[in-house]
Amino acid sequence: MEKPAAELPNAHSHRSVRPIEETVRTDFRHAMSYGGYLDLDRLLGSQHPLSQPEHHDELLFIIQHQTSELWLKLVLHELLEARRLFDQDQLGKALKCIARVKAIQRTMTEQWSVLGTLTPREYAQFRGFLGSSSGFQSYQYRGVEFLLGNKNRGMLRVFESDPEAHALLSTLLTEHTLYDAFLRVLARAGYEIPADILDRDTSEPWSYRKDLVPIFQKIYESDDTPWGLYEACEDLVDVEDNFQAWRFRHLRTVQRTIGFKVGTGGSSGVDFLKRALDLTFFPELYAVRTEIGN
Numbered sequence: 001m002e003k004p005a006a007e008l009p010n011a012h013s014h015r016s017v018r019p020i021e022e023t024v025r026t027d028f029r030h031a032m033s034y035g036g037y038l039d040l041d042r043l044l045g046s047q048h049p050l051s052q053p054e055h056h057d058e059l060l061f062i063i064q065h066q067t068s069e070l071w072l073k074l075v076l077h078e079l080l081e082a083r084r085l086f087d088q089d090q091l092g093k094a095l096k097c098i099a100r101v102k103a104i105q106r107t108m109t110e111q112w113s114v115l116g117t118l119t120p121r122e123y124a125q126f127r128g129f130l131g132s133s134s135g136f137q138s139y140q141y142r143g144v145e146f147l148l149g150n151k152n153r154g155m156l157r158v159f160e161s162d163p164e165a166h167a168l169l170s171t172l173l174t175e176h177t178l179y180d181a182f183l184r185v186l187a188r189a190g191y192e193i194p195a196d197i198l199d200r201d202t203s204e205p206w207s208y209r210k211d212l213v214p215i216f217q218k219i220y221e222s223d224d225t226p227w228g229l230y231e232a233c234e235d236l237v238d239v240e241d242n243f244q245a246w247r248f249r250h251l252r253t254v255q256r257t258i259g260f261k262v263g264t265g266g267s268s269g270v271d272f273l274k275r276a277l278d279l280t281f282f283p284e285l286y287a288v289r290t291e292i293g294n
Contacts, residue, residue, distance in 0.1 A: 051126035057118055058126045064115045065135065071108050072140035075101050079147045079178055086181035089188060091228040098235045105242035112249040116256065123257050127264070134265025139165035146172040148239070148281040149179050149206035176202040179282055182232060183212075189229065191215050208283040216288040233285055240281045247276050 025031065035041065046066070049058040078097040085094035135141070139162065142155050151173055159165040176184075180202055187193040194211055219225050219233060251273040263269045280286070 049126075050129040052129075055122075055126040057122045058129075060115070060118060061123070061126070064111065068108060068111065069138065069140055071104050072138070072144060075104055076140055076143050076147070078104075079144065083147070083176070083178050083181045086178070086185050089185060091185065091232065095228065095232060095235055098232075098239065102235070102238050102242055105239070105246060109242065109246045109249050112246075112253045116253050118257060120257055120259070127258075130264045132265055134263055134267070136263065136265040136267055139169060142169055143172050147178055148243070149177045150279055150281065151177075151203065151205045153203070174203045177206065179206060179236070182236065185232075186215070186219075186229065189226070191219070206281070206283075208287070210284075210287075212284040213288050213291060216284055217291050220288060220292050236282050237285050240285075243281070244277065247273070251277070 020026070028036070047059055047062045049055070049062065051058050078101045082094040082097035082101070085091075085097065137158055139159055142152075142159075145151075146169060153173060156166060156169055156173070159169060180200075183193050184198060187198055192215065194209075197209060197212070216233065219229055251270060254273060255270050258269065260270050263272065
């Protein structure tokens, strides 16, 4: 039986105010507030456009890069914890950290679509006010690369004027990488990781090791492989794939915005970014795919 019209929910209500429930706190004179917890006064007050007169789109450029730095801070936090957990053979917990990194990477890659709304003309109107500042100088980005194996001692020169950044990167340069930690997990699990790999100079960038490929082939092809080890291999591949997707979106965003101009930090711009696509973190995990099933 159809309900009387008066009992039907009013889908076209003209009310535009939602009453505040009596239990909702409204007095924060002696209580922690949302803005206080997040230190929003400082966070939202840290955007300082330099263009004169101030260009409307410079705020977009600043927020885009500040947001990326916040995500990179969390990526570093999670990768360091994943490495620590690998060192303690807590594989499941380490993979949880890596899963979070993968989610962050997807978010960071999609963020390029926001910066992509900045047209060449709009950017050109305030680009000169950036001076010599450049994303190339992001120490957190370099920290992530170092943790994943793309170590470059020469990069430390860029941060000599920033003692904290220089100290962090100097530490990460000498410490073992996430991949080193995982290979040690495999060694403790009974896989025959060569001793010179386990004892390598971890301040050097990772170089492809052909003798690891049969070990990964065994992991992938054996029905006896513990699921966590198989999953870890795939998760590391996901991290590299995501990183390359980020690099590519960066490249394309730069190309559509400034074409082939020299970068503000002195790099060759697009050509320099293209060469980053040739870098790899876990080459053996890609090489093994050629061997699986042979």
